[in-house]
Amino acid sequence: MANEKTLSIIKPNSTLDNNIGNIISIFEKNGLRISAARFAKLSKEKAEGFYIEHKERPFFGELVTFMTSGPVMIMVLEGDNAVAKNRELMGATNPANAAPGTIRKLYAKSVGENSVHGSDSVTSAEREIAYFFEKNDVVNRF
Numbered sequence: 637m638a639n640e641k642t643l644s645i646i647k648p649n650s651t652l653d654n655n656i657g658n659i660i661s662i663f664e665k666n667g668l669r670i671s672a673a674r675f676a677k678l679s680k681e682k683a684e685g686f687y688i689e690h691k692e693r694p695f696f697g698e699l700v701t702f703m704t705s706g707p708v709m710i711m712v713l714e715g716d717n718a719v720a721k722n723r724e725l726m727g728a729t730n731p732a733n734a735a736p737g738t739i740r741k742l743y744a745k746s747v748g749e750n751s752v753h754g755s756d757s758v759t760s761a762e763r764e765i766a767y768f769f770e771k772n773d774v775v776n777r778f
C-alpha cells in the first residue's frame with residue numbers, strides 16, 4: 637500500500653464541543669499519524685483562499701463565516717492510503733448520509749457544521765498541505 641499524506645481540519649463546531657481529542661483518537665486508532673499540526677483561528681482571506689474552488693457555490697459565504705467563527709485544528713495525517721482512509725473515517729459530507737461510527741455521524745451538526753475537512757485526492761492534499769505548512773514543518777512519520 638502507498639504511504640500518503642493528507643490534510644485534515646477539525647472545524648469550529650468540534651473544537652467548540654471539545655471533540656479534538658476524540659477525533660484525533662479515531663485517526664490514531666486507525667493507523668494515521670500526525671506529521672504536522674497547527675491550532676489557529678483563520679482569517680477571512682485565508683479561509684476564502686483555501687475554499688477558492690467553491691467560490692461560486694451558493695453556500696460559499698456561509699462556509700467562510702463558519703470556518704472563521706472559532707479555532708480550527710489543522711493537521712497533516714500520514715499513513716497507508718491516508719487520503720482514502722481519512723475520507724472513510726470522516727464519513728459522507730452530509731452527516732445525515734454518514735455511516736455509523738464515522739466522525740461526521742458521531743460529531744457533525746449539519747452539512748455546513750460537519751466537524752472535519754479532508755483532502756479529496758493526493759493532488760488536492762499536496763496543494764492543501766502547502767497552503768498551511770512550510771516543508772520543514774512536516775515531519776515524516778514512516
Ligand code: CMP
Binds near residue numbers: 690695699748753754
Ligand atoms: P468540506 O469537506 O470542508 O469541503 C467543502 C465544504 O462545503 C464541505 O465540507 C461542507 O462543510 C460545505 N458544504 C457543502 N455543501 C454545503 C451546503 N449545501 N451548505 C453549506 N455548506 C456546504
